[in-house]
Amino acid sequence: MIAIVDVGLGNVASVRNMLDRLGYAADCRGLPDGLTETDRYILPGVGAYDEGVRRLSETGWYDHLRSLPESTHVLGICLGMQLLGTSSEEGELDGLQRVPAHFERFNVAPLRVPHMGWNLVQPVNADPIFDPELPEWRYYFTHSFRAVCDDASVEIGRTRYNTDFTSAYRSGNTRGVQFHPEKSHRFGMSLLSRWAELPC
Amino acid sequence: MIPVLLVKDHGLVKTTKFENPKYVGDPINAIRIFNEKEVDELALLDISATPGNHGPSFDLVQDVASECFMPLAYGGGIRTLEDAKRLFGYGVEKVVLRSAAASNLALVTQIADFAGSSSVTVSIDVKRARFGRVSIHCPGTPMHGNADWLGYLRRATTAGAGEIILNAVDLDGTMSGMDKDLIAQAAQVTTVPLVAVGGVGSLDHILAGVRAGADAVGAGAFFVYHGPRRAVLITYPGYDELSALLGAVE
Numbered sequence: 001m002i003a004i005v006d007v008g009l010g011n012v013a014s015v016r017n018m019l020d021r022l023g024y025a026a027d028c029r030g031l032p033d034g035l036t037e038t039d040r041y042i043l044p045g046v047g048a049y050d051e052g053v054r055r056l057s058e059t060g061w062y063d064h065l066r067s068l069p070e071s072t073h074v075l076g077i078c079l080g081m082q083l084l085g086t087s088s089e090e091g092e093l094d095g096l097q098r099v100p101a102h103f104e105r106f107n108v109a110p111l112r113v114p115h116m117g118w119n120l121v122q123p124v125n126a127d128p129i130f131d132p133e134l135p136e137w138r139y140y141f142t143h144s145f146r147a148v149c150d151d152a153s154v155e156i157g158r159t160r161y162n163t164d165f166t167s168a169y170r171s172g173n174t175r176g177v178q179f180h181p182e183k184s185h186r187f188g189m190s191l192l193s194r195w196a197e198l199p200c
Numbered sequence: 201m202i203p204v205l206l207v208k209d210h211g212l213v214k215t216t217k218f219e220n221p222k223y224v225g226d227p228i229n230a231i232r233i234f235n236e237k238e239v240d241e242l243a244l245l246d247i248s249a250t251p252g253n254h255g256p257s258f259d260l261v262q263d264v265a266s267e268c269f270m271p272l273a274y275g276g277g278i279r280t281l282e283d284a285k286r287l288f289g290y291g292v293e294k295v296v297l298r299s300a301a302a303s304n305l306a307l308v309t310q311i312a313d314f315a316g317s318s319s320v321t322v323s324i325d326v327k328r329a330r331f332g333r334v335s336i337h338c339p340g341t342p343m344h345g346n347a348d349w350l351g352y353l354r355r356a357t358t359a360g361a362g363e364i365i366l367n368a369v370d371l372d373g374t375m376s377g378m379d380k381d382l383i384a385q386a387a388q389v390t391t392v393p394l395v396a397v398g399g400v401g402s403l404d405h406i407l408a409g410v411r412a413g414a415d416a417v418g419a420g421a422f423f424v425y426h427g428p429r430r431a432v433l434i435t436y437p438g439y440d441e442l443s444a445l446l447g448a449v450e
Contacts, residue, residue, distance in 0.1 A: 008285075008289070012289070012291075013265060013266070013289065013290055013291040014265065014268075014269075014291035017265070017266050017267075017269075017291065018269055021269070046288060046293070046315055046316065046319060047314065047315050047316055047319075048313070048314070048315075048316060051314075112391065112392055112393055112415070114316070114317065114318035114362050114392075116318055116362065116363065116393055117240075117241075117393070117415075117416070118240055140240075140241075140270070140271050142271075142293065142318040142319075143318065144316065144317070144318065180271070180293075182269070182291075183269065183270055183271045183272075183293065184269075184270075185235065185238045185269045185270055186238060188269065189269070
């Protein structure tokens with residue numbers, strides 16, 4: 001089962017709608033009760049980092065997600081990607097520590113922040129969520145912070161916005177994407193269905 | 201490039217200079233067509249919500265959002281942080297504030313604090329009077345008729361708006377070209393993305409808007425009307441066509 005972490009951080013419905021369209025059963029869950037390491041997890045999110053950590057803690061999701069083994073499939077989207085890392089300049093609380101990366105405010109003058117709109121992702125380290133047959137990988141972004149990986153090998157996608165930054169990362173079977181696949185029509189559908197089909 | 205769909209009493213309409221809304225179809229049907237055409241982003245504005253004083257049309261937004269696999273911005277009747285939270289819960293990426301922002305910029309800050317500034321867009325409608333005097337068009341708010349539109353734009357950004365929609369009222373629905381001078385002035389003072397709307401009737405108009413300083417261009421009539429008799433037909437240029445067009449800017 002795909003469990004969509006639903007702690008009131010927005011965007012949950014769009015993720016479920018796209019999975020529905022693709023034919024995958026997904027459940028929006030306010031609490032982790034009854035879920036196990038064999039389920040798949042999507043951590044979506046729009047909003048502020050500390051608020052996100054706080055809500056995960058209050059609902060028991062923080063401990064649940066931290067205790068899952070490396071082999072469990074977890075996908076963080078946008079703020080969800082940030083929450084999977086170690087820390088963020090946007091807040092003071094600890095992230096879920098599933099991926100060795102922290103987040104810094106985008107500093108790309110003269111370009112504008114938030115980085116908002118469609119942009120290209122260049123897959124690196126050949127992760128299977130990116131279909132190698134696509135002529136390009138184009139997704140919708142809206143964010144003000146960016147991942148800084150402590151270990152370059154976790155990077156699976158790179159995007160240029162004045163400077164190159166890590167737009168997708170992976171550690172074990174935990175993945176994070178800075179963009180919104182659920183809002184990136186056919187490119188997003190391709191990514192989400194490939195993720196849902198990853199072997200356990 | 202962003203289709204801007206106007207909704208009035210649950211029907212899709214198109215106005216001319218903000219007046220004479222003409223029924224052009226069913227919004228859900230339009231969303232399906234825009235999905236197939238892989239539109240980059242969509243803005244849905246309910247123009248009957250604030251005048252009718254009935255708040256956002258939550259049921260319509262819910263229906264639209266469930267069909268919309270692209271970024272969706274919604275505006276119309278949003279008065280409180282709770283309204284915005286409910287819309288985000290349905291899958292809306294950005295809430296668009298116009299009258300509510302003009303009456304109370306603190307609401308922009310509240311929503312930005314809750315959801316991040318990239319989730320709040322402030323829409324500003326401007327009108328040119330004779331001799332070119334530009335003023336804010338926002339009936340029923342203290343800002344209506346105020347000539348310091350650039351100052352307002354700056355304050356909206358400071359308050360937390362992550363995007364500005366600049367709408368040239370006089371050009372709405374005319375398909376006669378964009379107000380490049382307005383766009384250039386706004387681009388000078390904004391530090392966040394600027395979406396220019398009003399007057400698009402061709403791909404060249406879009407190019408002119410971007411050259412004048414807009415980060416994106418929104419249009420209504422251009423996407424829903426076809427031919428000199430303005431027959432209703434939803435169209436959207438292909439990605440290749442758009443990237444070839446905008447590639448010329450860089």
